[in-house]
Amino acid sequence: MKIIVVGDGKVGFAIAKQLNQEGHDITVVENKSSVLSSTMNQLDIVGVQGNGASLDTLMEARVSSSDLLIAATSTDEVNIICCLLAKKLGARHTIARIRNPEYNNTVRLIKDELGLSMSINPEQAAAREILRAIRFSNSIKVSSFAKGRIELAEVKIKENSPLSNMRICDINRRMKSEVLFVAVQRNGEVIIPNGNTVIYEKDRVTLTGSTTQLEKFFIRVGILSDRTVNEVMIVGGGRITYYLTNMLLELGMDVKIIEINKDKCVNLVEKFPQATVIHGDGTDHELLLSESLEEMDAFIALTDNDEENVIISMFAQNHGVTHVLPKVNRVSLGFLLDKLGLENSITPKFITANQIVQYVRAMQNTVGSNVESLIKLVNDKVEALEFRVRDNCRFIDVPIKDLNIRKGIIITYVTHKGVSKVATGDTRIQLSDTVIIISKVAGLRDINDLLS
Numbered sequence: 446m447k448i449i450v451v452g453d454g455k456v457g458f459a460i461a462k463q464l465n466q467e468g469h470d471i472t473v474v475e476n477k478s479s480v481l482s483s484t485m486n487q488l489d490i491v492g493v494q495g496n497g498a499s500l501d502t503l504m505e506a507r508v509s510s511s512d513l514l515i516a517a518t519s520t521d522e523v524n525i526i527c528c529l530l531a532k533k534l535g536a537r538h539t540i541a542r543i544r545n546p547e548y549n550n551t552v553r554l555i556k557d558e559l560g561l562s563m564s565i566n567p568e569q570a571a572a573r574e575i576l577r578a579i580r581f582s583n584s585i586k587v588s589s590f591a592k593g594r595i596e597l598a599e600v601k602i603k604e605n606s607p608l609s610n611m612r613i614c615d616i617n618r619r620m621k622s623e624v625l626f627v628a629v630q631r632n633g634e635v636i637i638p639n640g641n642t643v644i645y646e647k648d649r650v651t652l653t654g655s656t657t658q659l660e661k662f663f664i665r666v667g668i669l670s671d672r673t674v675n676e677v678m679i680v681g682g683g684r685i686t687y688y689l690t691n692m693l694l695e696l697g698m699d700v701k702i703i704e705i706n707k708d709k710c711v712n713l714v715e716k717f718p719q720a721t722v723i724h725g726d727g728t729d730h731e732l733l734l735s736e737s738l739e740e741m742d743a744f745i746a747l748t749d750n751d752e753e754n755v756i757i758s759m760f761a762q763n764h765g766v767t768h769v770l771p772k773v774n775r776v777s778l779g780f781l782l783d784k785l786g787l788e789n790s791i792t793p794k795f796i797t798a799n800q801i802v803q804y805v806r807a808m809q810n811t812v813g814s815n816v817e818s819l820i821k822l823v824n825d826k827v828e829a830l831e832f833r834v835r836d837n838c839r840f841i842d843v844p845i846k847d848l849n850i851r852k853g854i855i856i857t858y859v860t861h862k863g864v865s866k867v868a869t870g871d872t873r874i875q876l877s878d879t880v881i882i883i884s885k886v887a888g889l890r891d892i893n894d895l896l897s
Contacts, residue, residue: 446470446805447511449536451497451527452518453480455774456542456567459794460515460801465490467802467888472506498526500534509535513562513808515801517542525552525559532560538808540801544568544684563804567793571772572688574796578789579674579743579768580656585663586789591818591831591881594865595858596656597627599822600668602648607666614640622662624654625857625867627883628827635826637853637885651822653829653857653883674742674768675699680727680757681747682709685772685793689745690717701736703727728753730760743768751775758787806890816890817879827885832892834878839893846870849897853885856895 446469450461453475461484465471471490474497475481481492495502497518508514514531516524521543528539540563543552552564574588577596581587586599602608608616613626628651629636629644636642644650652659663669677693679686682704690713693700700720704710710724725732727748738744744761746754746769754771762769773782773790782790799820806816818831834841840848845856845868856868858881865881866872874880882895889895 446513446808447507448472448805449474449506449508449511449514449531451514451516451524452542453477453484454517454519456794456797457515457517458484459798460517461490462488463798463802464805467805469805472511474502474506496523498523498530500530503527503530503534511536513538513540513805515540515542521545521548528561529559538562540565540804542567542797546684546687565797565800567797568684569688570796570800571685571791571793572692575685575689575745575770575791576692577656578770578791579677579745580660581663581669581768581789584668584789587659588820590653590820590829591858591860591865591879594655594860595653595881596659597651597653597820597822597829598659598663599649599651600663602644602646602650604646606646608644608650609646611644612640613638613642613644616644620662620665622654622665623658623867624652624662627651627653627829627855627857628823630823635823635885637827637855637883639855649823651827676741677701677743677745678703678733678736678738678741678761679745679747681749681772682706682713682722683747683749685747686713687716689747690720694719701741703732703736728757733757733760734764738766739764741766743770746771748772755782755785755787759785762787822883827883828887828889829881829883830889832880832882834874834876834880834892836876837891837893838874838876839896840874841876842873844870845872845874848895850895851886851897854895855883857881857883
């Protein structure tokens with residue numbers, strides 16, 4: 446597919462990189478020549494320098510022959526104008542990055558009039574992921590999938606874990622749980638496990654199940670306490686904080702925000718009178734302690750500085766906070782977080798890139814069995830996909846145990862008439878079902894690609 450990405454910032458680059466890896470024909474439009482040159486040196490893409498809201502620039506990028514234009518500049522208004530022009534010039538689909546909370550409802554209301562196929566809000570999506578994550582502990586990395594029906598959790602097997610040296614088929618029987626083990630990282634390699642796979646100390650395992658199933662399982666194996674989250678401290682008062690605070694207050698939680706910018710503090714107080722807003726430096730350890738850090742159930746670090754987020758998160762973790770989550774934009778810090786016991790972190794640009802790739806794959810499969818949802822796992826080495834079963838599926842009403850499924854792929858869940866069930870050897874996939882699979886094989890386009 447021919448895809449144009451307007452805006453080459455953190456989000457734009459992440460989107461371009463992921464779609465380029467998928468094999469699409471990518472053109473990036475960017476004002477700054479140095480930024481564009483850097484991207485062209487790193488990726489096999491075409492670059493066009495100019496303003497994405499300019500008719501001449503879009504024509505130079507050949508928007509009239511494009512399948513999709515993604516407007517991901519830092520300015521909402523530019524993104525909206527860019528999509529309007531692109532649609533008028535003949536782009537088949539357009540996606541706009543819209544971050545301002547004031548535009549959220551407006552855009553939803555006039556989406557068709559604007560010619561938008563989809564609008565994305567990285568900060569709002571990040572807030573939703575944070576809300577999910579704080580239900581688990583620091584050592585569990587969790588993400589939602591299949592429109593929130595299924596959660597994916599990644600955890601490292603530590604010394605003296607009750608799971609160590611156990612076969613997967615024995616774990617659920619002994620723990621009386623219904624979770625599925627879908628990936629095992631061991632010595633730098635990724636294994637798609639079966640029932641006879643043995644779990645060892647230092648393995649990093651990925652499990653899937655409903656939120657309730659995973660919570661019960663982690664409590665039984667001693668990874669998670671059954672203490673509920675009531676008090677949350679947030680450092681940083683940006684857009685993610687705005688969306689997150691709204692969500693937390695709706696759930697009846699007590700929220701305390703520390704922000705160094707006075708104007709932001711005033712805005713937060715006006716919008717959220719129920720929250721406690723402190724004007725101060727959230728990296729000041731004495732301030733954190735004086736504001737009852739040790740009594741908090743969750744600590745979220747959302748400043749614009751990755752290193753500061755990591756340091757204050759470590760400080761909170763060392764003072765007994767159960768749920769600690771730093772915002773980290775730089776992938777290079779991933780290894781450090783792992784060593785520091787901060788497996789759970791939030792990266793808005795990757796959440797957005799996953800949403801876009803999911804949409805693009807669904808576009809590619811408008812005929813046949815569509816990819817409904819997609820998420821990348823295990824440092825992008827594994828994909829979880831949800832397929833819609835269309836009438837071109839070659840194994841409708843055939844038991845899964847009789848299928849010749851490619852190595853590195855497992856079918857985990859089948860949703861039939863709105864009810865999701867764990868897939869077994871006797872499960873038969875029916876027309877209009879959705880099927881969730883875990884795959885080491887990258888770039889699956891159709892449900893028939895599962896077969897050898």
